Amino acid sequence: MKHITFYFDPISPYAHLAFEQLPQALIGHSYQVSYKPVLFGALLKHFGQLGPAEMPGKRDWTYRQVLWLAQRHGIELQLPAAHPFNSLALLRLAVACDPQGLPNRYVCETLLRHVWHGGAEAADPQRLAALTAQLAPVRDPTSAAVKADLQTHTADAIARGVFGVPTLAVDDRLFWGFDALPMLADYLAGSPWFAGPQWDAAAQLPVGVTRTLSR
Numbered sequence: 001m002k003h004i005t006f007y008f009d010p011i012s013p014y015a016h017l018a019f020e021q022l023p024q025a026l027i028g029h030s031y032q033v034s035y036k037p038v039l040f041g042a043l044l045k046h047f048g049q050l051g052p053a054e055m056p057g058k059r060d061w062t063y064r065q066v067l068w069l070a071q072r073h074g075i076e077l078q079l080p081a082a083h084p085f086n087s088l089a090l091l092r093l094a095v096a097c098d099p100q101g102l103p104n105r106y107v108c109e110t111l112l113r114h115v116w117h118g119g120a121e122a123a124d125p126q127r128l129a130a131l132t133a134q135l136a137p138v139r140d141p142t143s144a145a146v147k148a149d150l151q152t153h154t155a156d157a158i159a160r161g162v163f164g165v166p167t168l169a170v171d172d173r174l175f176w177g178f179d180a181l182p183m184l185a186d187y188l189a190g191s192p193w194f195a196g197p198q199w200d201a202a203a204q205l206p207v208g209v210t211r212t213l214s215r
Contacts (some may be wrong), residue, residue, distance in 0.1 A: 001030040002188055007157050007170040008108070010094075011087040013066040013077065014035035015166040016116040017178040020075045020107060025181040029188040031170075035108045036043050037101075040087070040155045047163050053084045061074055069178065078119040085123045090114070092146050093128075096137035101149035116199040173199075 006022075008015040022033070044051055052062040063079055070077035090111055095101040103111075114131050115122040132141065139146050157167070161174055168175045168184055173194070175184040187194050 001032060002170050004031050004033045004184075006035045006108075007038050007153075007162050007165055007167040007169065008032055008035065009038055009087055009165045010090050010110075010115045010122075011109050011114060012041055012165045013062070013079075013082055014178045016077060017066065017069055017073070017111045018166040018168070019073055019112055019115070021073055021178065021181060026185055026188065028186065031188060033105070034102050035094075035105065036153045036157065037091045037103065037150060038157045038162070038165065039091060039150065041167070042154045043158065043163055046158050047162075051084065065079060076113075077116050080115055081121040083120060083122075085121075087115075089128055089141070090131075091125065091150055092141040093132055093135065093137060095149045095153070096139040096141040096143070096146045097135055099138060101146070101153060110135060 004170070008014070008019065040051065040200060043049075053059045063083075066078070069075075094103045094107060094111055096202070097103045097107045110131070120127060160169060162169070162176075164176050166177065169178070170184065170187065173187060175181075175187070193199075
């Protein structure tokens with residue numbers, strides 16, 4: 001049985017899509033999943049990137065694509081009232097629902113659907129209060145221990161090479177994005193491609209030119 005670590009931030013519509021599709025995508029494979037909330041903004045800062053919703057043009061495309069992907073795969077998804085938003089309270093709530101900071105699938109489902117079902121304001125204080133009451137976390141989401149666990153999860157992700165969400169980590173392999181689910185399934189099926197040279201060779205390709213970006 002393979003162990004999958006699912007790194008996510010509920011701010012990402014692709015995380016919602018991947019979460020909902022995961023059971024169907026991996027039918028027939030033996031695996032277990034741990035869900036690790038991470039702060040997407042911290043990943044972006046570490047790698048010096050902008051999020052898709054921070055780039056004009058790409059922002060519009062992202063929303064169009066996820067809406068199309070949702071209807072294509074039969075996944076319910078409505079855009080929240082405003083996006084991006086501050087997801088920190090949701091992440092801390094997820095961490096607070098487990099003594100080790102690893103929320104179960106029900107908690108993750110509830111959080112992601114809070115954002116991506118119904119078209120409401122994800123960070124609305126009244127909705128957050130109701131969500132907290134529903135999930136009844138075993139720890140205080142505002143506690144120093146919960147904040148530290150989220151920071152540790154995020155640092156662990158960065159150390160592992162995670163640069164975006166969702167990322168699914170198996171063995172020493174990282175599979176990024178909703179569209180990586182078929183590739184992950186192929187790996188779990190024991191495809192010989194993953195034992196060949198191409199996986200490692202991709203990381204050895206020389207850089208032809210490096211641009212200096214300013215904002």
